[in-house]
Amino acid sequence: MNISAETKDYVIGIDIGGTNFRIGGILQDGTLIAEPLKYSSRSMFETGSPIEILGQIISDFTVSYPSYHMKGICIGFPGTVDHAKEKVISCPNLLSFTDLNIAAPLKEVFHVPVVAEHDVLLLLSYDMRQKHLENADCIVSFYVGTGLGNGIFIHGRFLDGKNGVAGELGHIPVYGKAASCPCGNKGCIELFCAGRALERLHDTYMPAIPFADIFTYYKQTPALHEYLDFMAIALSTEINILDPVHIILSGGVVHMKDFPYQELCQKIYTYTRKPYPADSLDFIKGSNHPFAGILGAGIYMWNKLNHKHFKEDKQ
Numbered sequence: 001m002n003i004s005a006e007t008k009d010y011v012i013g014i015d016i017g018g019t020n021f022r023i024g025g026i027l028q029d030g031t032l033i034a035e036p037l038k039y040s041s042r043s044m045f046e047t048g049s050p051i052e053i054l055g056q057i058i059s060d061f062t063v064s065y066p067s068y069h070m071k072g073i074c075i076g077f078p079g080t081v082d083h084a085k086e087k088v089i090s091c092p093n094l095l096s097f098t099d100l101n102i103a104a105p106l107k108e109v110f111h112v113p114v115v116a117e118h119d120v121l122l123l124l125s126y127d128m129r130q131k132h133l134e135n136a137d138c139i140v141s142f143y144v145g146t147g148l149g150n151g152i153f154i155h156g157r158f159l160d161g162k163n164g165v166a167g168e169l170g171h172i173p174v175y176g177k178a179a180s181c182p183c184g185n186k187g188c189i190e191l192f193c194a195g196r197a198l199e200r201l202h203d204t205y206m207p208a209i210p211f212a213d214i215f216t217y218y219k220q221t222p223a224l225h226e227y228l229d230f231m232a233i234a235l236s237t238e239i240n241i242l243d244p245v246h247i248i249l250s251g252g253v254v255h256m257k258d259f260p261y262q263e264l265c266q267k268i269y270t271y272t273r274k275p276y277p278a279d280s281l282d283f284i285k286g287s288n289h290p291f292a293g294i295l296g297a298g299i300y301m302w303n304k305l306n307h308k309h310f311k312e313d314k315q
Contacts, residue, residue: 008069009068010069010071011026011073012061013076016041016097016119018042018078021041022037022039022291023037026302054075054102058073071113072113072115073113073114074115074117074297074300076119077118078093078119078146079091079094080165081117083164085164086101086104086114087099087103088102113304117297118151118167123149123151123286124151125296125299125300126295127141133246136153136246138152138244138246139246139248141153141247141248141250142169142247144231144250144254145194146252149251150238169189170188171183173185174192177191193231194231198253201224212257214256216258228260232270236267239268239281240273244277250285251286254285
């Protein structure tokens, strides 16, 4: 089934972060029908039923655009989602969504396909469209923010795994480390190479310096060198396993002022196997678009409606 390219047809893309909630309407050509709306995730979902709150926001949105026809809904979460793309398995930063079926009740209300997805795959969908990579055989993407997000696109589809939770690279355990991770395990590598670790380094070694300027002092700060080493080790581990065609590096940390991007690429090269994949690494810096999550959700949903990148192969 091919969806009509009518300009009045749109899908709703929702990006639910630990801090911000964004919603927008996306046409099939990937453009927004209007400026997305932004709310506070934490205050929005502190009390009440998450399903009812989502339903009301979606309903209000559709009423605001009566001349448009909504064809589907895609919601990105900062956590793991089941293989059926219906249920949030774990969402540490918004616990009210954990173990909650999102898609089924919303589908019953709005009578359109509803997809719940890990937000990293929606960011990857956006970057693939922007960088014209949708026909690439193997892409690995790393979004370094509060945690270490990881999306994999391989042989024409996103890698889900048996339970839908493939790509949890940030939760590789580090030998000798016992710090507790919000996922419930101990010593996960994202505790040493993502946003929480950076905040800890700032508070410990550079409290007088504005957090946004922390990487300006990279060269003279050994703790930041170790931080980048942990990041490179994690990323090169997956690169050595999959030998990808393209490597997307992005996320809030990577886009910070003076982030040592070239040094990270060099460290990844150092830790990857020689001569290959090391000698053919293709690094691509991902987008820093504020609405990338919403736009990626729209691209992802339209692809699903048009049966692109959603092969029915069994895991």
